[in-house]
Amino acid sequence: MKMPFTKNEHVNIVKAIAVGLNRAGSLNRYLELGIRKGPCFNAVAPLSKEAYAVDINDCYKFIKENKNLFWYHGTTTKFLTNHDKRKKFDLVFIDANHKHKSSLSDFRQTLPLVNDNGLILFQPVKN
Numbered sequence: 001m002k003m004p005f006t007k008n009e010h011v012n013i014v015k016a017i018a019v020g021l022n023r024a025g026s027l028n029r030y031l032e033l034g035i036r037k038g039p040c041f042n043a044v045a046p047l048s049k050e051a052y053a054v055d056i057n058d059c060y061k062f063i064k065e066n067k068n069l070f071w072y073h074g075t076t077t078k079f080l081t082n083h084d085k086r087k088k089f090d091l092v093f094i095d096a097n098h099k100h101k102s103s104l105s106d107f108r109q110t111l112p113l114v115n116d117n118g119l120i121l122f123q124p125v126k127n
């Protein structure tokens, strides 16, 4: 599916949603799966009380300025398997491996970790 925006415009979209949740007082815990150089994470993390970042590559240097950071260096599968289920997320951006199978697996594992009124966002999925 072709999305109606260009390369890094997703950052504005995810941030706009985060701003809305923040204004409503309902952004306590943000999770981003797949960080790369952190443009989206760094835009959203300051709007949340806690901000969790997960990547198989070492992205820590790009996001370390965030005082509310919980950094996990490893696979999304391992992180989601081991995350404390009582610490539910209000906003999740699934943006790690974009293959259909991986995105679906991340979504299935993420769903039980999201608050009732929480939101899960995706990047376009490839087959």
Ligand SMILES: C[S@@+](CC[C@H](N)C(=O)[O-])C[C@H]1O[C@@H](n2cnc3c(N)ncnc32)[C@H](O)[C@@H]1O
Pocket: 032, 033, 034, 035, 036, 037, 038, 039, 040, 041, 054, 055, 056, 057, 074, 075, 076, 077, 095, 096, 097
């Ligand atoms: C599209 S980039 C993330 C972009 C970032 N969210 C942004 O807005 O700029 C995908 C990232 O996911 C990571 N990644 C890919 N497969 C992964 C996996 N199975 N577990 C954890 N991270 C993974 C890659 O190392 C890469 O940094």
